[in-house]
Amino acid sequence: MKLAPFYRSFLWILFLLSSFSGIAQQPIAPLAGKVICLDPGHGGTADTDQYRVGLAGEREEWINLRVGLVLKRLLEKAGATVLMTRESDLLVSLADRAEMAVANKADMFVSIHHNATADRSVNFPIVYFHGSAEENLAGVRLAKLIGDSFVASMFKGQSELSVVSDFAIFPNSGAGVLRGTYGIPAVVAEASFFSDPKEEKRLRRRSYNQKEAKAYFEAISAFFSHSADLPILEKKQPLTLTPFLVFQEAERMSPEAKNWHGNFMEGKKIVDDQSIELFDKALDLLTLSVKSFPDSPVAGVAHDYRARVLEALGKEADAEQERRRRRHFYPQW
Template sequence: MRARGEATLLFIAVLAFGFVLLIPASFTGIVYAGGLDVSPSENGEGPNVVNSPVRVVGIKFAQVDGRAQVIIGTTAICNYKTALLKQPDRLVIDIDNATIAMTKRDPIIVDDGLVRRIRMAQFSANVARIVIDLSLSAGYVIRAREGTSNGLIVSFNREIQDVSFQDISGRSAVTITGTGDLTPRVMTLKSPDRIVIDIPEATLLHEPFTIPVDHALIKQVRVSQNTKDVVRIVVDTKGDLGFDIVKQEDKPGRIVIDFGYLVKGVDIATHESKTRVVIKTTGHPGRSIRYLDDLKLLVIDIENSQLETSGTTKVVKDGVINQVEITQFRPRIVRVAIHLPYYLGHSEVDTGRPDEIALDIVRSPLLEKVIVVDPGHGGSDPGAIGPSGLQEKFVTLDIALRLARLLELAGAKVLLTRADDRFVSLPDRVALVNRNNADLFVSVHVNSFTDLYPSGAETFYFDNVPESKRLADLVQDGLVRESEVNNRKAKNRELYVLREARVPACLVEVAFISNFEEEMLLMRPDFRQKAAQGIYWGILSFFSGKPVPVVQLNMVQPNNIGFEGLREYN
């Protein structure tokens, strides 16, 4: 038989039918790189099977993609036998009809963790022996060298050098350190709860071992050589446990099973002007905080975290918080949901502890306050009319509805003198205030003048109630700051609704509808929203006893935005 054009002797029984040669399937111990060239002999007789002598001309060690490799160079293809022996661990390769042709035959010292050294010797006249001394028994494959070079490549499994459990700054992880591009297979199993990580084509460079773990949700980590080619890491847990598998690009031999942080619970403390919520964690996890207006819910999602205990609910009902729920929202996200009767704002607080997430939720000074909001004019009384035909009664109703919604969100009880396009007399407006023992009265109007040029906002008060001036000043400041119109100041004026109301009261002239530019502003929903917010901040500052910082509010749509007078402008 010819292999690579050379006559080669086969020590096997074959059957020949003409030019067809049948070779038994058991013929697997002889390596023929490049395939078999089967042809008649030159003298026309059956095929000559010749076994050419082989010389071993070189041996070297290399690390390729995390695998220890022993490369054996020969002068021809070769027949070999292998044996993986114990005490001491070693791989023996006998090459038949071969001689060692190397002048230097000293052992090659490796000590890479798996391969200790490589020895070579002429075992007998026809057998060259290569012995690879190992630190422990390991899986391997042997293949022929590719290309034009003859010989063998012995390739061992990738190595698992270490497995450790770490808790760094409150974040727990199992780290697997090995060689090459490790590709884990992960299973989550029940009864008992455990996470199984199998590393294929890998050898553990240790005896099986167990890592005891002091963790609320992890019992221990077990490491073993599950089969000759699979290293198995088992994380015994105390229930379901979320995790991420992280392969570090700059360290291809490292895999991190990241369990993240623990969320241990929530503490709540009620103060005069706020309620503080402190979330206890084991580190400094990332989080997102948002308020869901339609649910009156402040939501804190804590990332890369696991709840230490089962979900809990704390009932508070202190006038700021109704209750707090803490749940494992997703495998890696703990959610703290704070149910509120209203929402005025919150701020994160640095407690000086990196393992705490603290929020102060503002107690509303408007809670349970009765506030009468009066949209000026209405019904048969259109109020002032702008150059383009915009009627005051529709503008004031829209702004008043927006203002009422903001006040309600802050916990106030709001009474409207009208909630649609109807006429209400001045005495009836004032009667609503006095009959309900209101805490405050605000009447919403827009200004007008025979001249088209006057512009800006002004707020009127009457000094029969001492606090009315302070209210008017604060409302005027908030209105100008939010709407950015000309400041015409707060002014004392005896108007019926201000004189007859027995509570702090003001009448707001938002802008001049007679001024074409300001009429255009009044047609815009965003401007009307800003006007409502400005009045709202003034009222809030009045009850808090000090100016309140401006924060961004979402657009609040009136409950009845579809009234005809503004439909064409919205």
């Protein structure tokens, strides 16, 4: 049956309107045209570095690179331009890594890492931003998105998460690659701990590397969809705080450092019980916990307790330092 000319025209107009409406409703790809610098951490040091290796022999720099290469493909498929600081097991200086992002006017810098500690039962994500949480708003938001994505994907929602300033672990100046890229939304992300034997086994699997890369991809997409306009202010606050010196690499693998959580719990109990006569001991325990594991999930709370103890001991200026350290280096949600 033939349709009347008027009816045919009416249907055609409806089709065009619905087509244009559909086009208008299509989301603009958040990654199209973005320049993203991926930095697979370390590399080229297998003969000289015996710290970044698991019990079964898997090296951190190998895992970092596998994840980075998968993430590169995902980002490019979504329309981003991806810069890689390395694409093989190559040693690249921290300064050169940061300079690549700055020279190419990158919209984001993501340094891909995996972690290790003396306590082999520890396994959770840590993501670092540079400087102060109250100044580097974009960095904090990117760190939280990536950390939450790790927890949801790699840990099935069952994990603690640390989002922490790099000044917590490098108290004099922060991490080199983040210091060198300040002004660009940037993070150093430690997705999990290869020092945990079960996690090391998972990290050797390509499918697990792909899962991690997808977690990064989803967080990066979410950042450019909703948070790309957050500011990064001039860095001032970290330089006003007295550096809190902490254990570095090999020191954090010592038996003393392994009891970071036990020391925290014992110190916390003394304060909670208001055992004033033991407050000097509590301060020592809480301080040792933070020095041993300054980026642990309880480190920020330990600084809160340290501030309470210092205030009770009549050291108000020191207590205020710790309250400010907590606020700037350990963001709360």
